[in-house]
Amino acid sequence: MHPALHPGSPPPADDEDVEVVLRAVPELAFFPELEPCIRAGEVTGPWPPGREAFAGRDFEDLRTQALRGLEALADRAERERSGGLAFLVRTLTYFLVGPAALPAVEHPLLVALLLRGAARGHEGADTALEIARAMDRWG
Amino acid sequence: MLGLRFSRLVHAAIASGALALAACQGGGKGDTDTDTDTGTATEAPTTDDPTGPPIDPTLPLPPDPTNPLPPDPPDPPPADVPPALLGVKLLDPSTLQLSFTEPLAPVDTVNPKRFRLSVAQAYLGNYGGQPSTTLIDPRYYNLEEYCPPNPPPPCYYEPPYYYYCYYGPSCYYQSTGPLVPTSVAPLDGDPTSIVITLSVPIQPFLCNTLQAFEDNPNIQMVLHLHYAAGGLAELQDLTGLALPSLGDAWVKYDGNFYGYEGPAFSNLDPFLPIPCALFDVPAPIPDDSPDIPDSDL
Numbered sequence: 280m281h282p283a284l285h286p287g288s289p290p291p292a293d294d295e296d297v298e299v300v301l302r303a304v305p306e307l308a309f310f311p312e313l314e315p316c317i318r319a320g321e322v323t324g325p326w327p328p329g330r331e332a333f334a335g336r337d338f339e340d341l342r343t344q345a346l347r348g349l350e351a352l353a354d355r356a357e358r359e360r361s362g363g364l365a366f367l368v369r370t371l372t373y374f375l376v377g378p379a380a381l382p383a384v385e386h387p388l389l390v391a392l393l394l395r396g397a398a399r400g401h402e403g404a405d406t407a408l409e410i411a412r413a414m415d416r417w418g
Numbered sequence: 419m420l421g422l423r424f425s426r427l428v429h430a431a432i433a434s435g436a437l438a439l440a441a442c443q444g445g446g447k448g449d450t451d452t453d454t455d456t457g458t459a460t461e462a463p464t465t466d467d468p469t470g471p472p473i474d475p476t477l478p479l480p481p482d483p484t485n486p487l488p489p490d491p492p493d494p495p496p497a498d499v500p501p502a503l504l505g506v507k508l509l510d511p512s513t514l515q516l517s518f519t520e521p522l523a524p525v526d527t528v529n530p531k532r533f534r535l536s537v538a539q540a541y542l543g544n545y546g547g548q549p550s551t552t553l554i555d556p557r558y559y560n561l562e563e564y565c566p567p568n569p570p571p572p573c574y575y576e577p578p579y580y581y582y583c584y585y586g587p588s589c590y591y592q593s594t595g596p597l598v599p600t601s602v603a604p605l606d607g608d609p610t611s612i613v614i615t616l617s618v619p620i621q622p623f624l625c626n627t628l629q630a631f632e633d634n635p636n637i638q639m640v641l642h643l644h645y646a647a648g649g650l651a652e653l654q655d656l657t658g659l660a661l662p663s664l665g666d667a668w669v670k671y672d673g674n675f676y677g678y679e680g681p682a683f684s685n686l687d688p689f690l691p692i693p694c695a696l697f698d699v700p701a702p703i704p705d706d707s708p709d710i711p712d713s714d715l
Contacts (some may be wrong), residue, residue, distance in 0.1 A: 280558070280559070280561060280591060285627070286539055286552070286554070286637070286639070287539075287631065287634065287636070287637045287639075290439050290440035291439050292439065294429060296439075297425075297428060297429065297432065297439070298425060301421070301424065301425055301428060302421075311674065355675065358552055358675065358677050359539070359552060359554075360541055360636075360637065362440060365440075366439060366440070369437065369438075370428055370431075370437055373431065373436065373437055374424070374427065374428075374431075379427075379431065379436070381424075381427075385420070385423065385424070386424075387420060387421065387424050390420060406564075406592065407590060407592065408564070408590050414420055414421065415420075415421065417420040418420070
């Protein structure tokens, strides 16, 4: 598991720590709290899909589900005294809803969840490593 | 690219004060001390008691990792005293040995689902707030290293974006899946012990995680076995007295996280953490031992 997601992990202390924590997004997408956000079969085509594969779709439902998942993860961070997880959840929530909300295809967690749904149709693709690779190539 | 753009937004939000690195600015749980501490996360406050958490001294002490089970079991209790669990240790990564105060009745019908492992994590209250214990399903820590057969370069961005990527190493860890007892059997030659087979081997990653918390003055983390008594197919001694439950709420609980407030590990009585020292690799013995003159022996 990414060290930032461990119980008892400290919050990031500087910019470098922030970078490390942000890279935990692909693994965060595999936490059970976010499982309801995964929708298989929404896109077809080769792996990995790019952002164009999701063009024109409505992501409001996904955004709502992801918010619920992040709220549950915030509870987990509190329970497990995980400063890294708490920071990541706070950051992703900040850019998910409210005035700083990003388009879904620009939000790393939503992208990771979309990719997880697409990965279900490709054997061996629904792993944190493959999702991370696909995110790196997202564009 | 996605990661780089998001990274810049996050740093800008932090710089503007919209995002804070640590929560609980008002002195909540967890973060207030580390905010002002520029050292490493594992540095312990010098004023903390290095001897560890305030575990109830009336409870049995955890077994010595170097000798987890008593060499000489005490005399069996009187016939009207139920059996008690003395210790749990790993015989190998997939097998637990449980030792009791007296011989047990045959365990053929004992349902392995009466047992469940937890990674029990105790917050000792040093940051403020109430001490509490959280039980976590071990699947979240029982991770095995997975390395692709042909490891790609460590960073997956195509040039010119090689300076940012989500994954550094080409190998990563993934869960082995549920780590649950699958069978209960007697231990040959020792009527006071039984063995439990696990669905998957315990991975070094789990033991390493526990070790990482060994010197933490705020959080203690152990691997612990839970047991639910009751019904016909339960553990009993030769006179039919049942082994009492041990943290049985966890066995009956469907979820993977369970927390309660109170002194550390207060629902685990007896408190018998499973020593996770199974993966210590002995120093290799050279094939060609040097000749030692008799005079040096």
